[in-house]
Amino acid sequence: xxxxxxxxxxxxxxxxxxxxxxxxxxxxxxxxxxxxxxxxxxxxxxxxxxxxxxxxxxxxxxxxxxxxxxxxxxxxxxxxxxxxxxxxxxxxxxxxxxxxxxxxxxxxxxxxxxxxxxxxxxxxxxxxxxxxxxxxxxxxxxxxxxxxxxxxxxxxxxxxxxxxxxxxxxxxxxxxxxxxxxxxxxxxxxxxxxxxxxxxxxxxxxxxxxxxxxxxxxxxxxxxxxxxxxxxxxxxxxxx
Amino acid sequence: xxxxxxxxxxxxxxxxxxxxxxxxxxxxxxxxxxxxxxxxxxxxxxxxxxxxxxxxxxxxxxxxxxxxxxxxxxxxxxxxxxxxxxxxxxxxxxxxxxxxxxxxxxxxxxxxxxxxxxxxxxxxxxxxxxxxxxxxxxxxxxxxxxxxxxxxxxxxxxxxxxxxxxxxxxxxxxxxxxxxxxxxxxxxxxxxxxxxxxxxxxxxxxxxxxxxxxxxxxxxxxxxxxxxxxxxxxxxxxxxxxxxxxxxxxxxxxxxxxxxxxxxxxxxxxxxxxxxxxxxxxxxxxxxxxxxxxxxxxxxxxxxxxxxxxxxxxxxxxxxxxxxxxxxxxxxxxxxxxxxxxxxxxxxxxxxxxxxxxxxxxxxxxxxx
Amino acid sequence: xxxxxxxxxxxxxxxxxxxxxxxxxxxxxxxxxxxxxxxxxxxxxxxxxxxxxxxxxxxxxxxxxxxxxxxxxxxxxxxxxxxxxxxxxxxxxxxxxxxxxxxxxxxxxxxxxxxxxxxxxxxxxxxxxxxxxxxxxxxxxxxxxxxxxxxxxxxxxxxxxxxxxxxxxxxxxxxxxxxxxxxxxxxxxxxxxxxxxxxxxxxxxxxxxxxxxxxxxxxxxxxxxxxxxxxxxxxxxxxxxxxxxxxxxxxxxxxxxxxxxxxxxxxxxxxxxxxxxxxxxxxxxxxxxxxxxxxxxxxxxxxxxxxxxxxxxxxxxxxxxxxxxxxxxxxxxxxxxxxxxxxxxxxxxxxxxxxxxxxxxxxxxx
Numbered sequence: 001x002x003x004x005x006x007x008x009x010x011x012x013x014x015x016x017x018x019x020x021x022x023x024x025x026x027x028x029x030x031x032x033x034x035x036x037x038x039x040x041x042x043x044x045x046x047x048x049x050x051x052x053x054x055x056x057x058x059x060x061x062x063x064x065x066x067x068x069x070x071x072x073x074x075x076x077x078x079x080x081x082x083x084x085x086x087x088x089x090x091x092x093x094x095x096x097x098x099x100x101x102x103x104x105x106x107x108x109x110x111x112x113x114x115x116x117x118x119x120x121x122x123x124x125x126x127x128x129x130x131x132x133x134x135x136x137x138x139x140x141x142x143x144x145x146x147x148x149x150x151x152x153x154x155x156x157x158x159x160x161x162x163x164x165x166x167x168x169x170x171x172x173x174x175x176x177x178x179x180x181x182x183x184x185x186x187x188x189x190x191x192x193x194x195x196x197x198x199x200x201x202x203x204x205x206x207x208x209x210x211x212x213x214x215x216x217x218x219x220x221x222x223x224x225x226x227x228x229x230x231x232x233x234x235x236x237x238x239x240x
Numbered sequence: 241x242x243x244x245x246x247x248x249x250x251x252x253x254x255x256x257x258x259x260x261x262x263x264x265x266x267x268x269x270x271x272x273x274x275x276x277x278x279x280x281x282x283x284x285x286x287x288x289x290x291x292x293x294x295x296x297x298x299x300x301x302x303x304x305x306x307x308x309x310x311x312x313x314x315x316x317x318x319x320x321x322x323x324x325x326x327x328x329x330x331x332x333x334x335x336x337x338x339x340x341x342x343x344x345x346x347x348x349x350x351x352x353x354x355x356x357x358x359x360x361x362x363x364x365x366x367x368x369x370x371x372x373x374x375x376x377x378x379x380x381x382x383x384x385x386x387x388x389x390x391x392x393x394x395x396x397x398x399x400x401x402x403x404x405x406x407x408x409x410x411x412x413x414x415x416x417x418x419x420x421x422x423x424x425x426x427x428x429x430x431x432x433x434x435x436x437x438x439x440x441x442x443x444x445x446x447x448x449x450x451x452x453x454x455x456x457x458x459x460x461x462x463x464x465x466x467x468x469x470x471x472x473x474x475x476x477x478x479x480x481x482x483x484x485x486x487x488x489x490x491x492x493x494x495x496x497x498x499x500x501x502x503x504x505x506x507x508x509x510x511x512x513x514x515x516x517x518x519x520x521x522x523x524x525x526x527x528x529x530x531x532x533x534x535x536x537x538x539x540x541x542x543x544x545x546x547x548x549x550x551x552x553x554x555x556x557x558x559x560x561x562x563x564x565x566x567x568x569x570x571x572x573x574x575x576x577x578x579x580x581x582x583x584x585x586x587x588x589x590x591x592x593x594x595x596x597x598x599x600x601x602x603x604x605x606x607x608x609x
Numbered sequence: 610x611x612x613x614x615x616x617x618x619x620x621x622x623x624x625x626x627x628x629x630x631x632x633x634x635x636x637x638x639x640x641x642x643x644x645x646x647x648x649x650x651x652x653x654x655x656x657x658x659x660x661x662x663x664x665x666x667x668x669x670x671x672x673x674x675x676x677x678x679x680x681x682x683x684x685x686x687x688x689x690x691x692x693x694x695x696x697x698x699x700x701x702x703x704x705x706x707x708x709x710x711x712x713x714x715x716x717x718x719x720x721x722x723x724x725x726x727x728x729x730x731x732x733x734x735x736x737x738x739x740x741x742x743x744x745x746x747x748x749x750x751x752x753x754x755x756x757x758x759x760x761x762x763x764x765x766x767x768x769x770x771x772x773x774x775x776x777x778x779x780x781x782x783x784x785x786x787x788x789x790x791x792x793x794x795x796x797x798x799x800x801x802x803x804x805x806x807x808x809x810x811x812x813x814x815x816x817x818x819x820x821x822x823x824x825x826x827x828x829x830x831x832x833x834x835x836x837x838x839x840x841x842x843x844x845x846x847x848x849x850x851x852x853x854x855x856x857x858x859x860x861x862x863x864x865x866x867x868x869x870x871x872x873x874x875x876x877x878x879x880x881x882x883x884x885x886x887x888x889x890x891x892x893x894x895x896x897x898x899x900x901x902x903x904x905x906x907x908x909x910x911x912x913x914x915x916x917x918x919x920x921x922x923x924x925x926x927x928x929x930x931x932x933x934x935x936x937x938x939x940x941x942x943x944x945x946x947x948x949x950x951x952x953x954x955x956x957x958x959x960x961x962x963x964x965x966x967x968x969x970x971x972x973x974x975x
């Protein structure tokens with residue numbers, strides 16, 4: 001059990017009569033890249049909101065990084081990172097200032113912030129724009145910066161909600177390199193996407209259809225099970 | 241604590257980076273204070289008068305020239321007919337008509353009764369009342385002077401009233417208005433800054449990111465509140481300096497009391513802003529609400545028109561208006577030198593409200609989606 | 610023309626979809642006009658006063674009765690000595706203190722020279738003046754009533770034209786109507802358009818085949834419509850709730866209202882043209898516009914008592930002229946000839962604002 005970062009059992013969220021997430025049960029191992037796939041409106045974002053402690057579940061239980069998502073939110077939040085669909089950096093702050101702010105919010109010491117900032121800027125090779133306002137930095141770079149900021153405090157797990165939507169293929173490739181690096185560092189990555197081709201970058205994949213988790217397994221297992229040549233086909237078969 | 245400092249730093253950077261913000265924060269309020277303080281004066285000057293003189297005597301001419309010589313009146317025309325004057329009122333060219341009847345001179349010399357007639361454009365009721373009052377005084381003085389010069393009466397008033405104007409013997413409106421306008425400006429700024437703040441993070445989307453961080457609700461609200469509190473106190477201080485040095489408004493009371501009250505008051509206003517920010521979805525909605533409350537707070541503060549004049553229900557409503565309390569306090573302390581004991585009720589009301597509204601704002605700010 | 614119509618319809622849909630904002634936009638003016646229409650007045654009733662009666666004789670009691678039954682005053686504090694006056698003031702409640710001198714009755718009857726001191730709280734000079742004026746009048750009436758002083762030979766009778774009861778409603782309600790109409794119109798245009806600029810949706814429209822000025826006109830038509838509804842609601846409130854008489858021509862009044870709304874909307878456009886973000890537009894329309902309009906338009910404080918420079922400044926506010934126009938038409942039944950000058954002024958200011966706006970927008974758009 002120790003190496004499981006997420007354990008969810010019958011996790012459910014209802015909004016009135018509408019069941020957005022319907023009894024999903026799964027777990028995620030440490031260091032894994034876990035792909036959370038599904039069409040728009042399949043319930044991915046709602047599930048992520050529950051797992052990150054900003055939405056209470058209607059029923060079922062889940063533990064993330066060892067903490068109950070409904071009862072131990074504050075401890076939970078210290079141990080996770082999050083990057084949303086909506087852009088999360090402050091446009092009117094510089095790159096460095098954003099790092100400093102989020103570092104401070106996660107309770108890093110001044111010294112830690114300075115080292116982390118140095119590392120991050122060097123790794124992304126951004127020293128020439130470290131004092132540039134985020135609003136003036138191209139979108140592709142912003143995504144990479146947002147991701148790096150999300151794992152600044154070295155969380156046990158990072159949730160990425162459609163991190164690559166609206167980015168060109170080359171940047172997407174580079175972005176995934178960052179995800180691999182993080183996973184090698186021992187950070188579990190939980191990523192949602194509706195690009196089916198990105199599924200092949202993940203260790204394991206789950207497929208959400210209308211609030212239910214229809215399939216879970218490695219790319220290989222799924223392709224075999226559904227006798228498909230790629231994820232698109234798997235998706236079409238499941239959605240039907 | 242450390243987290244709060246990081247939020248404060250961030251807020252300051254964002255405020256000072258906004259191109260429009262600096263002039264709006266550091267020039268506009270003081271320009272308005274310096275300029276607008278001169279506008280708020282109820283003294284009625286330049287009353288445009290038309291004299292209908294049916295007597296056409298040296299005495300009626302004397303009265304007319306006495307009116308003309310007065311500071312309050314501008315004599316527009318003298319003529320025999322009334323209609324001409326009436327048309328001029330209709331066309332907004334004059335404010336009052338004084339009609340001097342036939343035989344005015346004869347009656348006055350014979351110590352007989354005679355009646356003058358005033359017609360006033362009463363759309364502006366205050367001005368009409370004051371104009372009539374001024375005219376009556378001039379006429380009263382005129383008849384006493386005339387009577388005296390003929391030795392007709394001895395002047396004994398019956399009751400001799402002496403008026404003393406305390407706290408502001410020169411009846412300088414600015415003493416009253418400058419501290420009040422300062423309060424309004426500080427309030428509007430505070431309400432605006434705080435009201436637009438959280439909702440802006442909602443609209444831009446950064447709030448989502450903050451929601452998944454381990455930051456506590458109270459840390460968040462305090463972190464947001466502090467920078468504005470500091471700016472508010474700063475604005476107040478500069479404005480106070482303008483009031484004291486430029487307008488020479490006296491300051492009889494204790495500076496400590498004023499600052500203590502100002503800080504609590506600002507926390508209340510900022511709390512109201514935060515509260516608005518938590519219940520709205522867009523900056524536009526937040527602004528409309530903030531604006532709505534500002535206008536009400538301003539016009540019902542007792543600063544421009546007296547609270548005592550309002551109907552009872554409106555007077556009761558002003559009890560919910562924070563500006564009312566602040567205007568009262570700043571006047572009491574600055575102009576009358578009242579001590580803390582005299583403002584303790586106001587202090588209590590503002591403190592309690594500040595606590596309540598901020599708790600509501602904290603409660604209302606959901607870290608959940 | 611067809612695409613223009615489609616565009617305007619789209620704008621309307623946009624506005625009517627946001628019910629919350631719509632409620633605020635229509636509800637706000639009504640609440641404000643009703644509230645202020647009743648509350649903003651300078652007539653004083655029941656002013657709290659303190660009394661120090663050093664005589665305690667028959668006449669002093671009669672005078673105090675007369676004061677308290679006049680309706681203007683409420684004797685809130687009965688003092689025993691001079692030293693208590695200051696305390697009474699510093700608690701902030703009373704507007705003035707009356708001190709009736711020793712041997713009041715005797716001196717009044719025998720010497721016709723009794724003493725009364727009126728001490729006002731002049732930290733609010735206006736209230737001090739009004740209240741002491743009322744009190745002096747009551748005292749004068751008392752001297753006539755007791756026969757101590759003979760009535761003057763020259764008496765003055767007065768007539769209040771257009772407002773026989775001399776109600777301050779006639780003075781303030783047109784002002785309230787003007788201010789609210791102007792601020793709401795300017796604010797909503799400036800913010801909505803600034804919002805579109807900020808979100809970048811304005812740029813999308815600008816690459817469309819429609820000409821920029823057509824787009825701007827299309828943008829303000831819905832607001833013109835909203836403001837007209839607001840204006841009519843406000844006028845109806847004035848007529849029916851506040852019983853402001855309407856002696857003039859409705860068509861003329863509506864045309865003037867239309868002109869004024871256009872000028873306010875263009876002011877809003879100008880604000881949006883000079884600001885990059887919603888916040889900037891909000892700052893200007895809330896902090897920059899509110900107090901100056903309230904104070905400089907002559908709505909509460911008489912313009913003639915302002916320093917000359919500020920009088921010129923107030924000339925540049927359409928609100929100032931509109932208040933005069935509204936009063937002239939409604940209360941005096943004035944025709945276009947009487948208000949031609951004021952109307953021309955608003956038109957000229959509007960034109961200047963319009964030219965400035967087009968220039969500013971052009972710089973941005975090209």
